[in-house]
Amino acid sequence: MTFEEYVSSRGPALVRLARLLTGDEHRAEDLTQDVLARAYVHWRKIARVDHPDVYVRRMLVNANTSWWRRRSSRELATAEFAELPHRGDLGGEAAERDELWRMILALPDRQRAVLVLRYYEDLDDGTIAQILDCSPVTVRTHAMRALTQLRGRYGVPTTNGSRP
Incomplete structure (x- = not known):
């Protein structure tokens, strides 16, 4: 499977996973783009593993964790969930x-x-x-x-x- 085929078939699912992990649509898109950029560089190696999707998902989960550890990312993004009306509404x-x-x-x-x-x-x-x-x-x-x-x-x- 080429990188382009992988992204076209699994890209939306990766963005959905990132959104569920981060709770923020924009942060999820950035996170997925960063992970896919890193995966592209190493795609030949990734494509040779038994389950490349597991490998890329691990990259996504680790990237989400690393993002919070970096000092420059200590600001808290406003999650879309926080912008929803109150429960009574x-x-x-x-x-x-x-x-x-x-x-x-x-x-x-x-x-x-x-x-x-x-x-x-x-x-x-x-x-x-x-x-x-x-x-x-x-x-x-x-x-x-x-x-x-x-x-x-x-x-x-x-x-x-x-x-x-």
């Missing part, structure tokens, strides 16, 4: 979705990445582990902690640590 399902996205964006980077890769990209724990360069057990731990935190914030009662 939205209809029932839209208000719940808005509230849930605000809670997801407040999660630590790794937990948010696991939820996005699992529930929006529909990837299994093994593939997520490859992307995040960790073990499948770590993926499940991050998912469990994120879901526990979301349930607590959303007010879902749990009994003895079990699911409702």
Whole structure:
């Protein structure tokens, strides 16, 4: 597969993944463009790996994490989610979705990445582990902690640590 074929088939999905990771449409487009520019330079090497999409997704997740670590990027971009009307101004399902996205964006980077890769990209724990360069057990731990935190914030009662 050539680089151009890869970008035309997977580009929109990469932008969507970046948007879910960052919570900001413009930052997601910049992040994806930066990652694809770096991938282009090394495409021959990337194309030879078994799963180039896993490799590029890992680049995207790592680039998102690195962006926050750089001193020059300490400013906080205004997320589109913050510009949405308050919960009372939205209809029932839209208000719940808005509230849930605000809670997801407040999660630590790794937990948010696991939820996005699992529930929006529909990837299994093994593939997520490859992307995040960790073990499948770590993926499940991050998912469990994120879901526990979301349930607590959303007010879902749990009994003895079990699911409702």
